[in-house]
Amino acid sequence: MCKFITVTECYIKKDMQPQYTGEEIAVFLILNYLQENKHDELFVSIDNVGYCLTGKFIDSQIDKNLIKGIKKGFEGLKKEEDIIILDQNKNNYIIDGKSCYMDTKKSHFIIIQLWEIQKIFSSLGAYGFNVLRFFVNIIGTINGNSKSWHMTQDDMVLSWGFSKNTVNEYLCKLEELKLLYTFRSKARKADETFHRVGNVYGRYNDKELVRQEGVQYLSTVPNRPIKNYFIDRTSIKLRYNHFVNGSKKYNDRKEVDKLRKDCIRYNDSFRDFPNDNIDYLDLSVFKEYGFDVPIYESKKTNKNKITSDDWGEPNSMEAEENNFTIEEILDMPLENDLVSEPEKLTVSEDKTADVDTFPMNPVKTITIKKKEQNKEIPLEIKIQQYADELYEQHGYGTEYEKSIFMVELAEKFPGRNDYEEYYNSAKKLHDFSV
Numbered sequence: 070m071c072k073f074i075t076v077t078e079c080y081i082k083k084d085m086q087p088q089y090t091g092e093e094i095a096v097f098l099i100l101n102y103l104q105e106n107k108h109d110e111l112f113v114s115i116d117n118v119g120y121c122l123t124g125k126f127i128d129s130q131i132d133k134n135l136i137k138g139i140k141k142g143f144e145g146l147k148k149e150e151d152i153i154i155l156d157q158n159k160n161n162y163i164i165d166g167k168s169c170y171m172d173t174k175k176s177h178f179i180i181i182q183l184w185e186i187q188k189i190f191s192s193l194g195a196y197g198f199n200v201l202r203f204f205v206n207i208i209g210t211i212n213g214n215s216k217s218w219h220m221t222q223d224d225m226v227l228s229w230g231f232s233k234n235t236v237n238e239y240l241c242k243l244e245e246l247k248l249l250y251t252f253r254s255k256a257r258k259a260d261e262t263f264h265r266v267g268n269v270y271g272r273y274n275d276k277e278l279v280r281q282e283g284v285q286y287l288s289t290v291p292n293r294p295i296k297n298y299f300i301d302r303t304s305i306k307l308r309y310n311h312f313v314n315g316s317k318k319y320n321d322r323k324e325v326d327k328l329r330k331d332c333i334r335y336n337d338s339f340r341d342f343p344n345d346n347i348d349y350l351d352l353s354v355f356k357e358y359g360f361d362v363p364i365y366e367s368k369k370t371n372k373n374k375i376t377s378d379d380w381g382e383p384n385s386m387e388a389e390e391n392n393f394t395i396e397e398i399l400d401m402p403l404e405n406d407l408v409s410e411p412e413k414l415t416v417s418e419d420k421t422a423d424v425d426t427f428p429m430n431p432v433k434t435i436t437i438k439k440k441e442q443n444k445e446i447p448l449e450i451k452i453q454q455y456a457d458e459l460y461e462q463h464g465y466g467t468e469y470e471k472s473i474f475m476v477e478l479a480e481k482f483p484g485r486n487d488y489e490e491y492y493n494s495a496k497k498l499h500d501f502s503v
Contacts, residue, residue, distance in 0.1 A: 077183040081181070137196050152168045221265065451482075460495035
């Protein structure tokens with residue numbers, strides 16, 4: 070079985086980790102660990118690799134998904150010619166030792182400790198393949214001197230092909246296992262973007278160095294602290310709507326003044342929590358009561374004032390109806406490809422055209438033919454996306470009241486009994502992204 074020696078480091082080339090599967094990365098790391106320079110050939114088995122991954126003997130029934138993953142890793146590495154399999158008998162392999170040897174003087178490489186791998190797989194089983202891949206990706210960015218690196222979650226999504234939900238989930242798992250430490254800046258860049266200053270990551274064992282690097286990095290980026298607005302945005306929005314609709318409660322001028330102050334706090338919260346999809350509340354409605362109010366320029370391209378029925382959702386396109394793929398976006402015509410009205414039938418004349426109105430600028434509106442969707446998004450994903458957006462819009466400050474959330478979700482997707490699950494998932498995503 071797996072021979073534990075003094076050196077417990079596993080090596081993998083940096084140019085392997087971005088595009089390789091978690092199964093391929095796991096198998097290669099173990100083969101590299103088992104390889105010894107004095108042997109030209111390496112005899113290894115599925116059970117052998119499984120023991121090294123988990124630190125214990127594996128069971129053919131209990132660990133069948135782990136075994137499938139190991140086999141998949143061998144197949145992928147063989148196909149890409151990253152290892153050379155000299156001979157194979159069922160679950161036993163003879164590997165060319167040189168193909169899994171890492172010349173650390175000639176190659177850029179990542180070091181993963183065997184105990185880190187075993188902690189992932191002993192806790193997560195076959196799910197560990199995906200988490201290991203994410204862990205290797207992050208460790209691959211770490212600076213050797215500072216033992217840390219700063220990177221936004223959006224950059225992780227773009228660089229490594231994970232969704233934002235997945236990034237948050239894997240960060241959570243690695244922090245729970247005390248394999249990763251995250252220094253959260255709690256600040257935004259003091260520029261026009263107001264993007265959050267990237268978090269600083271490192272191994273949990275280097276957390277003190279990670280903190281020092283985080284403080285140092287923060288000092289080099291012009292920023293402003295994120296204020297904690299302990300306000301319930303949903304509550305303010307509901308009270309504002311009742312006021313606009315003539316609720317008798319606001320016959321009392323003191324109640325109107327109290328609401329006015331809360332609405333100002335609501336609008337000001339966007340300084341630290343920017344969101345162009347949610348417009349400011351229209352405070353001009355308070356002027357008839359003799360109050361002075363700040364002026365906020367509408368963030369919407371059409372400059373329409375917000376109404377009691379407008380909950381801040383973009384009104385040009387419905388999210389669930391316009392999930393354009395990358396291929397569809399690339400297929401969209403450029404401005405000079407669009408024909409003028411005399412050359413083509415108008416939308417009303419061409420009854421067969423499937424079009425969406427797409428605002429190109431605040432004044433002129435053109436129409437673009439939308440490619441027919443071949444894939445229907447599962448209802449559960451639609452509901453979770455809507456739940457995430459709902460919590461993102463109203464979840465800052467005090468905890469978004471669960472009962473209100475469930476009522477709004479039930480109005481959008483009636484007849485279900487699992488609204489609380491979507492609430493918990495949305496809250497978890499929000500908590501780890503803040």
